[in-house]
Amino acid sequence: MRLAPYLVGLTLAGLVLAPLLLAAAPAEAATRGLPSGLADTRRECSACHVLYPPELLPARSWQALTSHLSTHFGEDASLDAPTTAAITKYLVDHAADSRYGSRDVMWHLSPTQTPQRITDMPFWRSIHRRLLQPGVGTGPGIRTAADCARCHDVRSE
């Protein structure tokens, strides 16, 4: 067996592979190859919080939320216009009142209401009563009701 070709091949493979492996930051790796709206949504929204499922708010809520990202719950989450548009489209297309949604999520939500927090949705409040008691949500146990991953197995990216 001649060693040289294998050595050369493996060495080249390592030199090429290592930077590729290192460059693939987790967030970017998780969105590679996805349709742009979904990829943008996962990459940008999950930079700060768990990826809230689009089907937990109606389309009008997502439109309202993404119309003022520079004042996003006390944060400046501003994005360039094309990325904002792609994310808005994905969220609206998969909203609670889209064909991907469920009547249960829209339960008791008045058509005149446009909640900007999932925690303001009547369905959420009815099944998370324990989290609505005074004092809960600020203690060491549950930091914030926005942190679904504290109790649920949800995607973080």
Added chain:
Amino acid sequence: MNLRPILLLAFAASLTGGATLAATNYASERAAIVARYAAEAKQANPNFHGFSADAGKAFFLAHPGTGRPETPSCTTCHTTSPRNYGRTRAGKQLLPVAVSRTPARFTNLTKVERWFKRNCNTVYGRTCTAQEKGNYITFMESQ
């Protein structure tokens, strides 16, 4: 003669070499961003004398009181040591800002500009100067 150990060793060595190359790549990408801020800073101030890690540290630890109440300081989310993992107010873990801990930090200009824009706005209530951005990166490179 069993060739397997030699081949494995060669592969491991080249992976290490590749990793070093990648790190060098990060360093040169970061240097390009710092150089850009240096050029901007020089344009704004002819007496510009380079960036300071100490000034960057003070900037990072400061509580300027001019931003939003939810985020009085960089340390609100990033903790007082850039080598620590941080946490957003919504509970998501943040990778350390220190370059020694997260080598890919400050290597993508679009991303760097986006986050300076957002976080300078929320913590300082204004945009940051090129001098401040350069100081900040220089501090994080020293950490």
